[in-house]
Amino acid sequence: MRRPWADTFRAAWEGILYALRTQRNMRVHTAAAVAACLLGAGFGISAGEWLWLALAITLVVSAELMNTAVESAVDLTMPDPHPLAKIAKDTAAGAVFVTAVFALIVGVVLFAGRLLQLLRTFL
Numbered sequence: 001m002r003r004p005w006a007d008t009f010r011a012a013w014e015g016i017l018y019a020l021r022t023q024r025n026m027r028v029h030t031a032a033a034v035a036a037c038l039l040g041a042g043f044g045i046s047a048g049e050w051l052w053l054a055l056a057i058t059l060v061v062s063a064e065l066m067n068t069a070v071e072s073a074v075d076l077t078m079p080d081p082h083p084l085a086k087i088a089k090d091t092a093a094g095a096v097f098v099t100a101v102f103a104l105i106v107g108v109v110l111f112a113g114r115l116l117q118l119l120r121t122f123l
């Protein structure tokens with residue numbers, strides 16, 4: 001029998017809440033995403049710029065959720081030290097790092113100039 005949509009959404013939401021509760025990096029990335037959105041709203045960035053910001057946030061949060069999934073699956077199947085378990089966790093962490101670097105670049109391109117200009121008006 002097909003699973004009701006409500007159950008699917010509930011499961012996805014529980015996964016997101018679990019990652020937020022247990023993963024410090026997820027909380028840091030979420031805080032950075034909220035800060036970037038506030039900056040975007042404050043500076044009145046364009047629709048195209050919002051899309052770049054949304055892409056960066058989506059990539060980082062998705063990678064962080066996949067990283068949490070890999071960590072949990074590895075801990076379940078291989079709780080003892082194993083070279084393949086290390087590779088699985090390290091490459092999943094690498095995926096988060098790559099997306100975080102992309103998000104940083106997007107943040108710098110969108111906000112560095114605007115923040116400097118704002119700073120100059122106060123100095």
Ligand SMILES: Nc1ncnc2c1ncn2[C@@H]1O[C@H](COP(=O)(O)OP(=O)(O)OP(=O)(O)O)[C@@H](O)[C@H]1O
Pocket residue numbers: 023025067071078079080081082083085086089090093
């Ligand atoms: N079963 C294992 N076998 C070998 N190495 C492991 C194993 N579990 C963890 N490691 C190594 O320890 C590191 C940290 O693993 P851990 O499960 O503590 O992730 P974490 O610190 O929670 O990661 P994150 O900070 O991304 O949430 C891994 O990246 C990996 O190099």
